Amino acid sequence: MxxxxxxxxxxxxxxxxxxxxxxxxxxxxxxxxxxxxxxxxxxxxxxxxxxxxxxxxxxxxxxxxxxxxxxxxxxxxxxxxxxxxxxxxxxxxxxxTGVIFQQFNLVPRLSVLTNVCIGSLGQRRTLLGAGGYFAAEDKRTAMRALDRVGIAQLALQRGSDISGGQQQRAAIARTLVQRAxxxxxxxxxxxxxxxxxxxxxxxxxxxxxxxxxxxxxxxxxxxxxxxxxxxxxxxxxxxxxxxxxxxxxxxxxxxxxxxxxxxxxxxxxxxxxxxxxxxxxxxxxxxxxxxxxxxxxxxxxxxxxxxxxxx
Ligand SMILES: Nc1ncnc2c1ncn2[C@@H]1O[C@H](COP(=O)(O)OP(=O)(O)OP(=O)(O)O)[C@@H](O)[C@H]1O
CATH class of the missing domain: 3.40.50.300 (P-loop containing nucleotide triphosphate hydrolases)
Known part of the structure; x- marks a missing residue:
């Protein structure tokens, strides 16, 4: 093959x-x-x-x-x-295709979890519901991805409040959610x-x-x-x-x-x-x-x- x-x-x-x-x-x-x-x-x-x-x-x-x-x-x-x-x-x-940059991978004021959930947007055919909230299933998928890269405990921190290495790991988690x-x-x-x-x-x-x-x-x-x-x-x-x-x-x-x-x-x-x-x-x-x-x-x-x- x-x-x-x-x-x-x-x-x-x-x-x-x-x-x-x-x-x-x-x-x-x-x-x-x-x-x-x-x-x-x-x-x-x-x-x-x-x-x-x-x-x-x-x-x-x-x-x-x-x-x-x-x-x-x-x-x-x-x-x-x-x-x-x-x-x-x-x-x-x-x-x-997932892209990870040198820096500025996360939206600073959003939580790490929301940043990772954003990876699911490309899979959607419809817009998010009123208020732009992610569904529980999206959050579970994002938590699994964060767990895989070893930072599930940081899910509720702001993107700006975690270290550079943790930000890169969150960016990788987002590409997992994206199914890149x-x-x-x-x-x-x-x-x-x-x-x-x-x-x-x-x-x-x-x-x-x-x-x-x-x-x-x-x-x-x-x-x-x-x-x-x-x-x-x-x-x-x-x-x-x-x-x-x-x-x-x-x-x-x-x-x-x-x-x-x-x-x-x-x-x-x-x-x-x-x-x-x-x-x-x-x-x-x-x-x-x-x-x-x-x-x-x-x-x-x-x-x-x-x-x-x-x-
Ligand atoms: N948007 C741009 N406008 C003008 N010049 C640019 C632009 N982007 C890159 N360049 C120029 O292109 C060249 C290559 O840049 P590039 O960032 O691709 O190199 P690099 O190998 O990634 O460098 P580094 O390791 O320092 O990040 C550099 O001379 C840079 O100044």
């Missing part, structure tokens, strides 16, 4: 106003059940790529001369973006301490393995990519410079890709472990000794990357 393609990005570029391009001819494919890290130095285009995949900002229209570019983003086989426009499928596709099949997490660890970061990554990893949710998570620190994500896509100046096993991302290799910028990607004192147990799809575990990873060339064209993905 062929594994379903959940995300297909075909040669997209993105510019803001007259600035030079922030994303340059980016292509990638994510299969159902993958957990993939997106790494890159500050300003490399990680957030922009995640936002274009989520249909939150339009990509540039493909050049009129064709030039081999197609400029399409497809989710679940349907176009989210084409011809420089977000398509009419966007609403339905967004309902299947694809989770796009844009630097969810950006403002968290190491212990909160590990907790958030463990939750994302559990959802990926246990529920088969496809996860694309952008990360500043490569150690989390290596520990939690079997595959990493690396951006530099808006272009993909590597797409392959995270196990290959040793200090030397990153230095080769990024030069001095690679220092931004490590926490001080970090050394890449020699062996990484990684899971490519739910239930499928493989151990990849770093020393046995074939010498990986840095991708210089989408064709090379595609060839590696299908190898």
């Amino acid at each position: 062929r594994t379903e393609t959940v995300v297909e990005v075909c040669r997209i570029s993105k510019s803001f106003g007259r600035q030079s391009r922030v994303l340059c001819d980016v292509s990638l494919t994510l299969k159902r059940g993958e957990m993939v890290a997106l790494i890159g130095a500050s300003g490399s285009g990680k957030s922009t790529l995640i936002r274009t995949i989520g249909g939150l900002i339009p990509v540039d229209a493909a050049p009129a001369n064709g030039d081999g570019a197609c400029g399409v983003v497809r989710l679940f086989g349907l176009p989210m973006q084409e011809n420089g426009r977000v398509t009419r499928h966007a609403k339905a596709l967004r309902a299947r 099949e694809l989770l796009l997490a844009d630097e969810p660890l950006a403002s968290l301490d190491p212990s909160s970061s590990k907790r958030v990554m463990n939750i994302l990893s559990d959802l990926n393995r246990e529920d088969g949710i496809t996860v694309l998570v952008s990360l500043h620190q490569v150690e989390y990519a290596i520990k939690y994500c079997p595959r990493t896509i690396a951006l530099r100046n808006g272009a993909i410079v590597y797409d392959g096993p995270s196990a290959a991302l040793g200090r030397d290799f990153l230095n080769e890709i990024y030069g001095e910028e690679s220092e931004q990607l490590f926490v001080p004192g970090f050394d890449a472990p020699a062996v990484h147990a990684v899971s490519t799809l739910p239930g499928e575990d493989v151990s990849v000794p770093a020393t046995t990873v074939p010498s990986l060339r840095i991708a210089s064209s989408p064709a090379q990357i595609d060839a590696r993905q299908t190898a």
Whole structure:
């Protein structure tokens, strides 16, 4: 049986106003059940790529001369973006896609429970009843989701009164209530301490393995990519410079890709472990000794990357 393609990005570029391009001819494919890290130095285009995949900002229209570019983003086989426009499928596709931002995920003055209940709005065909209250069943579902991410006891606190890590966990709970099949997490660890970061990554990893949710998570620190994500896509100046096993991302290799910028990607004192147990799809575990990873060339064209993905 062929594994379903959940995300297909075909040669997209993105510019803001007259600035030079922030994303340059980016292509990638994510299969159902993958957990993939997106790494890159500050300003490399990680957030922009995640936002274009989520249909939150339009990509540039493909050049009129064709030039081999197609400029399409497809989710679940349907176009989210084409011809420089977000398509009419966007609403339905967004309902299947959870997005977690670096911060400002919660409405501060609403309770954590209500914030999580908001995830159920995409499932509704009708508006909420008078007063905008959620039904008891919605609240029970939200409580189960909060329990799953370990913060059920905070349900009645205001969104503004819980810690950054707890806010990220509440945002993840909301995507559970939403029943998202694809989770796009844009630097969810950006403002968290190491212990909160590990907790958030463990939750994302559990959802990926246990529920088969496809996860694309952008990360500043490569150690989390290596520990939690079997595959990493690396951006530099808006272009993909590597797409392959995270196990290959040793200090030397990153230095080769990024030069001095690679220092931004490590926490001080970090050394890449020699062996990484990684899971490519739910239930499928493989151990990849770093020393046995074939010498990986840095991708210089989408064709090379595609060839590696299908190898
Ligand atoms: N709305 C916008 N208008 C103009 N420029 C933008 C906009 N959004 C992003 N940029 C620019 O695009 C480039 C890439 O930004 P982006 O936020 O995607 O990078 P990033 O890799 O996520 O960075 P960081 O890790 O610091 O969050 C930056 O130079 C940024 O200034």
